Amino acid sequence: MALLTFRGGIHPDDGKRLAKDAAIVDVKPKGDLVYPLSQHIGAPASPIVAKGDRVLRGQKIAEAGGFVSAPIYASVSGTVKAIEPHFNPTGAKVNCIVVENDGEYEEVEYAPVKPLEEMTKEEILGAIGEAGVVGMGGAGFPTRVKLSPKEPEKIDYIIANCAECEPYITADYRRMMETPELLVGGMKVILSVFDKAKGIFGVEDNKPDCIEKLKELTKDEPRMEVMALKTKYPQGAERQLIYATTGRAINSTMLPADAGCVVDNVETMINVYQAVVKGMPSIERIVTVSGDAVNKPGNFRAPFGMNQTELVEAAGGFKEEPEKVISGGPMMGFAMFTLDVPVTKTSSSILSFLKDPVKGLEETACINCGRCVEACPSRIIPSRLADYAQHHNEEAFTKMEGMECVECGSCSYVCPAKRPLKQAIGSMRKIVLANRRKK
């Protein structure tokens, strides 16, 4: 059978060999922990601690600020030092709770509400929301909200996004290799909320070992299926993953739930499992530290709030000063001007490169070669849309379906003229969205 996939996409060097075989290592931060109140989509969390309060690891320090929001928990024991603005990895300054680490790691005792079998759907969703679980693949959308679609009975598929299609990142890979049972457990929890739904694990075929492990673990689970996907970026993009696994297609005006699907990534599902079955809040995640500037690329279990400088030290520090440091993957991550930022719920990786691969690239004229059209998973014409964006022609931009762009960056990657296509289209999309809100 042909491997499941989508049309378009690119094949960059995946760079995963650097950190793929490095087992997950626990790291214990020494410095202050900084918890941004806004590390999810939605309203910022509201602090429930004050300066001078002693907090324990696993203690709630900020309450969800609304329905679309998530609470935040301390990941170490210590004293609240301040509530003040700090930079986050995307370069924005946001209000944060700063906790001075006492190094004791005194932890709250976790207990599930009750055994999973006895929990009602509302109790399960409540436990997920209460634990502060958000989409940890990068979007940070509160998982409880995602799992509460308008018509839950119409959900046919729960899709575990095990594609990990961004180059270099191996955090989900290590999770699947070391504790696949937690992932399957998370799937079981979510399936118990949707009686009719089938669970799908969509894994790129560059991870045959994961596919085998998951198949073995789910062989007696009639509601679960492991699907091998073609290794191609952006296979893990929500719309492309849904299409590859179910043949259903959604556009920018629809939610996955409109196609009867819910998609959660590996780390998120594991956090769901821990929240519901162990009663443990979301306080840490696996972060890949990789790139050619790092001495010992690896995968680390990092408490949220930990300074990223410390995490790079855990990976043996830099060989030499890097030219570029990226939070997230090289295709969609953010270039950082400082490492003095905390690990957040959506920090999947820190990548450092001795040479900035895009430094000094000279933009030349578009030669209409059509490589961007070929690569675009949204099946639009990036080169033309970038022209409209540069001329601020909002009408032509929307008419030519610019809003369907998922900002995966495949067009910029393949462009022989080195045009910043994604950047131009992305900026225009923000303007269009802002204008729509004004109306």
Place this chain on the structure above:
Amino acid sequence: MENKLNISSSPHIRSKITSSNIMLMVTIALLPASAFGVYNFGMNALLMLIVTTAAAVLTEYIYEKLMHKKITIGDFSAVVTGLLLGLNMPPTAPLWMGALGSVFGILIVKQLFGGLGQNFMNPALGARCFLLISFTGPMTRFIYDGETGPTPLAYIKEGSMSSVNSMDMLIGRIPGTIGETSVIAIIIGAIFLILMGIIDLRIPGTYIVTFVIFVGIFGQFTAADVGFFDPNYITAQLCGGGLMLGAWFMATDYVTSPITKQGQIIFGILLGVLTGLFRLFGGSAEGVSYAIIISNLLVPLIERVTLPKPFGKGGEK
């Protein structure tokens, strides 16, 4: 950290291919046809190729210098234009004519419309058609082995199929323009471009197939000894004139062909029909150059009716 980290918008990695790589590969792909042209026609062919290429590059350089624009001769696109024009010149044409063509192609067709990527017509073909109209005599006089005579295509047009040797046409031992005669040399270059991922079969494939169907059906109406889908006639039509050079190297010009995949198919069909029409029912035996530049002009229209459907709105399949 003492040094400043670089900041840029994602993606932070890029493919290695650049526009100048692409143009360089097209230049390389034209070398077999160029070499055969020089072997077939001698010194004057070599001089013509050098003159048209140098004139194209020089025109681009001088124009950009005078206009205080960025000098772009390093992108090899002017080299491709100059070389292509040279390959489209009769080996006996005076050198100044080739130089004039290059100036016209680069200055009028390319630069005055905004430079690389902005021209709506293939500069080499625009220049060739300009020369054909202005200097019809020298541009259509072909001397081979010391004799002035018709090209095989002209023989066919006159209805004397028997004067045509298909094997000579395949190898290129026939009169014609410098680069168009050897089908084998052209195909070697084309295979190189396909393997390097520079061109695909969508335009040249549909062009050639459509043309074969057209001459297969309508060939019989132009000469008494030609049958329905006459294999000898079709072979001669395929190997004669500028069809192969045009289909593989000029119809595939990115700038002047549709960016949409469906559009490329329509473009190919249009080229096949127009070439057939011009060759079979037009005044001249040739028709490729005019077919391509007319189709170039229709590209914006073709694109408008072939916009792809986005993912999630029917375009995912």
